Amino acid sequence: MxxxxxxxxxxxxxxxxxxxxxxxxxxxxxxxxxxxxxxxxxxxxxxxxxxxxxxxxxxxxxxxxxxxxxxxxxxxxxxxxxxxxxxxxxxxxxxxxxxxxxxxxxxxxxxxxxxxxxxxxxxxxxxxxxxxxxxxxxxxxxxxxxxxxxxxxxxxxxxxxxxxxxxxxNALLEGDIATANSYLSYAYMLTGIIKKGKGLGKKFGFPTANLHIPETYKLIPKNGVYVVKSTINDKEYFGMMNIGYNPTVSGGSEKSIEINFFEFEGNLYDKKIQVSILHRIRDEHKFDSVEELQQQLAKDKDYSLDLISK
Structure with a gap:
């Protein structure tokens, strides 16, 4: 074409x-x-x-x-x-x-x-x-x-x-990724540039890539945690993505899109990547402590890996 x-x-x-x-x-x-x-x-x-x-x-x-x-x-x-x-x-x-x-x-x-x-x-x-x-x-x-x-x-x-x-x-705004993907006949995608964040995820074992989407007209799905995949340096990686305000660690003042890629090591800053959204795990929550958040993220990761393996 x-x-x-x-x-x-x-x-x-x-x-x-x-x-x-x-x-x-x-x-x-x-x-x-x-x-x-x-x-x-x-x-x-x-x-x-x-x-x-x-x-x-x-x-x-x-x-x-x-x-x-x-x-x-x-x-x-x-x-x-x-x-x-x-x-x-x-x-x-x-x-x-x-x-x-x-x-x-x-x-x-x-x-x-x-x-x-x-x-x-x-x-x-x-x-x-x-x-x-x-x-x-x-x-x-x-x-x-x-x-x-x-x-x-x-x-x-x-x-x-x-x-x-x-x-x-409507499905995307409600977090219904399964319905959206079935009508699209492909996994809904987000494309953007990885920008440097506050590095909070790295401190408790879940380093994240912060995805910045310059096109303000792009529809962002409902806040929450999702299973995603992306191709980086010609290799496919899975991960989990949070859309929202990170209320437990950042006070919930600024919306962000953060991805924790499984088994990826390397620097993604200023790189353009595309993320395909495969499944929604849960809503975003404010936990009483960082320890509770860590425990939930571990559960989210186990859930994601189990879903990916199937």
Whole structure:
């Protein structure tokens, strides 16, 4: 898959394309049905399968929705899509200027003239153009004059995608990792940079890597303790992760994401790592003493290792 960061960088002399358009946040099971349809259709017609997505999320720009929480960072989304054998992922910067393109300008200039679309696979409820004033019937009409086909994704499939996204977000906020992962069809991931912490965990036998996620729009699951895995230096390591305020040792003033990797030795400071969340162990608690916390962490580790072994 070739990732292109701006529509203008797409080579005009390239192959004709089959395109779908959307945010595809999570790239979950519902999305994958649409993407499989796109990829198969492209192969059968000799076209190049292409996903057109936008960043920042349009709500961040048009509604100034700084509280929006997404399942993937843009980098994570590209990583997942890359595994699906798409030909092109185009991530176009979404701006107010871009949002003001008329439906004609968007279809004629962007989709047809620039991206060489010969087939567009899109949901029945898709709206586009300035003020979102054009719909799929308008797109079909454009296709008849600009020589491209439109394949409509029916209501039940689009509704299933919407329900899946909502269920995944709600599940993560409730700490229900099993449900979220089942809808995603992969383990929910957190990607960030390891930053130096206070070193409190090391003092009582559970050194932790402090994960800093710069993308504030990334959805963080409910506070608690989780079983995780990560690939570090091409080797897979398991561990347990705490999301929360560490009330027993730090007074609970600042939220953090801390991972205790089993059997790992080395310096992770300033390294970028990705953590897959496999299972939720328990809520975060404030213990009466550090000794009680140590005892609970030992139990958490035994539980994690038993789960991993199975």
């Amino acid at each position: 070739e990732t292109i960061q701006d529509i203008s960088l797409f080579k005009r002399n390239t192959h004709q394309t089959a395109i779908t358009i959307g945010t595809f946040d999570g790239v979950h099971m519902g999305h994958r049905k649409i993407l499989e349809r796109l990829i198969n259709s492209a192969k059968n017609t000799g076209l190049k399968s292409t996903v057109l997505t936008f960043f920042p999320h349009p709500r961040m720009v048009l509604q100034k929705d700084t509280d929006i929480k997404l399942l993937n960072t843009i980098e994570e989304k590209a990583q997942i899509l890359n595994a699906l054998n798409l030909d092109y992922l185009i991530i176009h910067p979404f701006t107010k200027h871009f949002s003001r393109l008329s439906a004609t300008e968007f279809v004629r200039d962007i989709l047809v003239n620039n991206l060489k679309a010969k087939k567009i696979i899109i949901g029945y409820d898709h709206r586009f153009g300035r003020n979102r004033n054009a719909n799929i019937q308008d797109l079909i009409a454009f296709g008849s004059t600009l020589d491209f086909d439109v394949e409509e994704i029916p209501a039940q499939e689009i509704d299933a995608v919407s329900v899946s996204s909502t269920k995944i977000r």
